[in-house]
Amino acid sequence: MVPISAYLILAAVLFGIGSVGVLVSRNMIIMFMSVELMLNAANMALVAFSRALNLMDGHVIVFLVLTIAAAEAAVGLALIVALFRNRESVDIDRFNLMKW
Amino acid sequence: MEAQLPPYSIKMMLPELFLFVWALVVITFDLLTRRKSGSAVGYLAMLGLVICGGILSITGYGRGFGMMFINDPVAVFFKVIFLGAAFMAIGSSFGITNRKIVNHRGEYFGLILLSTVGMMFLASSQELLSLYIGLELTTIPLFVLAGFFKDDRKSVESGIKYMIMGALSSALLLYGISFLYGLSGTTDIVQMKINLAVTQLANEGDIGVILILATVTILAGIGFKLALPPFHQWAPDVYEGSPTPIAAFLSVGSKAAGIVAFVKIMMLGLEAFYDPVMKPNDWGILVGVLAIAAMVWGNVAAVRQSNIKRMLAFSSIAQAGYIMIGMVAMNQYGLAAVGFYTFVYMFANMGAFAIVTVVEDQTGSCKISSYAGLSRTSPFLSAALAVFLLSLAGIPPLAGFFAKYYVFAAAIAMAGSSNGHTWLYWLVGVGLLTTVFALYYYANVIKTAYFAREASPYRLRPLRPALLVIAIGLLGVLIFGVVPETIVDFARDLPYYIAH
Numbered sequence: 086m087v088p089i090s091a092y093l094i095l096a097a098v099l100f101g102i103g104s105v106g107v108l109v110s111r112n113m114i115i116m117f118m119s120v121e122l123m124l125n126a127a128n129m130a131l132v133a134f135s136r137a138l139n140l141m142d143g144h145v146i147v148f149l150v151l152t153i154a155a156a157e158a159a160v161g162l163a164l165i166v167a168l169f170r171n172r173e174s175v176d177i178d179r180f181n182l183m184k185w
Numbered sequence: 186m187e188a189q190l191p192p193y194s195i196k197m198m199l200p201e202l203f204l205f206v207w208a209l210v211v212i213t214f215d216l217l218t219r220r221k222s223g224s225a226v227g228y229l230a231m232l233g234l235v236i237c238g239g240i241l242s243i244t245g246y247g248r249g250f251g252m253m254f255i256n257d258p259v260a261v262f263f264k265v266i267f268l269g270a271a272f273m274a275i276g277s278s279f280g281i282t283n284r285k286i287v288n289h290r291g292e293y294f295g296l297i298l299l300s301t302v303g304m305m306f307l308a309s310s311q312e313l314l315s316l317y318i319g320l321e322l323t324t325i326p327l328f329v330l331a332g333f334f335k336d337d338r339k340s341v342e343s344g345i346k347y348m349i350m351g352a353l354s355s356a357l358l359l360y361g362i363s364f365l366y367g368l369s370g371t372t373d374i375v376q377m378k379i380n381l382a383v384t385q386l387a388n389e390g391d392i393g394v395i396l397i398l399a400t401v402t403i404l405a406g407i408g409f410k411l412a413l414p415p416f417h418q419w420a421p422d423v424y425e426g427s428p429t430p431i432a433a434f435l436s437v438g439s440k441a442a443g444i445v446a447f448v449k450i451m452m453l454g455l456e457a458f459y460d461p462v463m464k465p466n467d468w469g470i471l472v473g474v475l476a477i478a479a480m481v482w483g484n485v486a487a488v489r490q491s492n493i494k495r496m497l498a499f500s501s502i503a504q505a506g507y508i509m510i511g512m513v514a515m516n517q518y519g520l521a522a523v524g525f526y527t528f529v530y531m532f533a534n535m536g537a538f539a540i541v542t543v544v545e546d547q548t549g550s551c552k553i554s555s556y557a558g559l560s561r562t563s564p565f566l567s568a569a570l571a572v573f574l575l576s577l578a579g580i581p582p583l584a585g586f587f588a589k590y591y592v593f594a595a596a597i598a599m600a601g602s603s604n605g606h607t608w609l610y611w612l613v614g615v616g617l618l619t620t621v622f623a624l625y626y627y628a629n630v631i632k633t634a635y636f637a638r639e640a641s642p643y644r645l646r647p648l649r650p651a652l653l654v655i656a657i658g659l660l661g662v663l664i665f666g667v668v669p670e671t672i673v674d675f676a677r678d679l680p681y682y683i684a685h
Contacts, residue, residue, distance in 0.1 A: 096363075100356075100360055103356070104353075107349070107353055113345065113349075116349055117349070117352075120349065120352040120353055120356055123353070123356035123357075123360070124352075124355075124356045124359060126360065127356060127359040127360040127362075127363045128363075130360065130363040130364070130367065131363040131366060131367075133367075134363060134366055134367030135366075137367075138367070138370045140370060142314075142366065142371070142372050143363075143366060145314070146313075146314050146366070146372070149314060149318060150317075150359060153317075153318065153321045153325075153355075156321075156325055157321070157325060157328075157348075157352055157355075160325055160328050160329055160348065161328070161345075161348050161349075161352065163329075164328065164329075164332050164341065164344050164345045164348055165345065167332060167335045167341050167344075168341050168342070168345055170335075171336070171338050171341055172338065
């Protein structure tokens with residue numbers, strides 16, 4: 086059987102990749118994907134804990150979090166489309182109308 | 186074995202359910218009238234908030250859905266703040282909806298109401314999952330609202346910045362929540378506190394590195410919502426670009442939602458790890474450092490802003506720092522001071538933003554220089570703006586002074602009570618010092634409006650709802666400045682409910 090620490094380390098690695106992606110990437114869509122990766126890393130940890138503790142709560146949380154992530158993605162992609170219509174680019178280096 | 190379901194007591198949830206349905210009614214009404222309803226849809230939304238307040242007053246205290254939903258004085262107090270903030274945001278939006286977003290009025294008002302529903306759920310949640318969902322229901326409509334002028338590059342840019350930062354912060358929060366769940370085996374916050382304390386005692390006071398990691402990630406997640414440095418970079422840009430009433434709603438409603446989340450998770454759930462007797466713990470010092478950073482950076486950066494929305498954004502960062510002083514002073518006065526501060530901050534900040542909206546509608550500019558000479562052409566609005574800004578700065582007869590006074594008094598009382606807390610004196614010292622900076626930049630706006638050589642070319646004619654909002658703000662700031670006891674007596678009871 087795979088120990089719980091393996092799942093937690095995987096979750097931490099995914100979370101790390103996601104947060105580095107948000108901070109380093111210059112492309113809005115990649116940034117958005119990285120945030121989704123971070124959310125799924127948290128889901129991973131929740132399921133791992135839930136399995137280890139033999140409780141159902143964690144599984145239920147994951148379903149609701151997936152729903153929220155979908156809602157967030159819908160709004161986020163709509164904003165990205167509006168942005169692209171305005172300036173034909175999704176490169177965040179060009180979002181400098183206001184001092185960042 | 187027959188499973189026993191807890192009683193639902195859906196009655197407790199009545200205000201939220203009503204407001205949720207009303208939001209859909211508002212959107213449908215706008216569609217049914219073929220988008221030609223004029224101001225009626227806005228008045229409909231304001232009516233819904235008033236009715237919701239009425240329902241809230243007769244719902245009473247109690248629990249529902251097991252322990253997940255709780256209507257205690259803390260929840261009701263903050264719900265009143267959310268409803269008030271939404272009411273004032275909608276009231277000051279009429280100028281914008283009549284000219285700029287004629288075809289989407291229903292969605293605009295409906296989304297504000299939906300965001301308010303999320304805040305109310307958040308205030309009532311006693312459980313990590315419903316708290317997370319409430320926070321998301323609060324912020325997702327706000328992403329849309331921030332980018333609502335979809336042909337305006339600045340607005341869309343601010344919407345997308347807010348969306349990335351909001352999603353990042355909720356991912357951090359969720360990661361922290363997953364650790365809390367893993368360590369305690371429950372999502373109920375009260376039960377979590379007990380389980381964590383038992384684990385801690387079994388390990389002879391050592392709380393382990395994972396709990397510290399969880400505390401830090403949750404603090405970062407909530408810090409984004411509260412715009413505490415170093416997580417504050419989004420705030421000035423988002424406030425500048427988004428529609429002005431939405432910036433006001435962000436600075437009061439969304440901030441109060443972050444405060445409730447902080448109270449629920451840190452003060453209620455992780456209370457044991459505040460106590461300096463236990464080691465190595467103490468999120469208090471961590472929050473204290475964030476509060477100092479917020480007060481110093483917010484006030485210093487606000488001094489050199491020429492755009493009044495950016496200035497108010499930095500000022501709201503600083504105000505969050507003052508509120509955090511009350512949080513760190515976790516004695517019986519701390520939470521009461523936080524509640525009173527947030528309540529008064531709502532009146533002053535929403536009022537100031539309402540006037541900024543009126544000026545922006547008329548002049549099309551948010552520059553502080555466009556306020557020059559306004560006192561000659563619009564004496565009432567200039568005086569109101571001066572009152573709101575002086576209340577934010579904390580000048581004695583106004584309510585903002587008592588808010589700051591209570592926060593500092595709570596911290597001093599805590600600092601004097603035990604040796605482990607003497608560092609709170611430093612916090613109060615920094616707070617008092619930075620208040621001087623704050624006075625400078627608030628007074629700068631008043632000086633521009635009152636001591637210009639020439640009279641302003643503009644005569645401000647606010648719409649009636651905006652005048653109502655300004656009147657409510659003035660009444661709140663003046664009445665609670667003269668007789669703060671009315672609210673303080675209620676707020677004083679809050680800590681007893683959070684402790685049990």
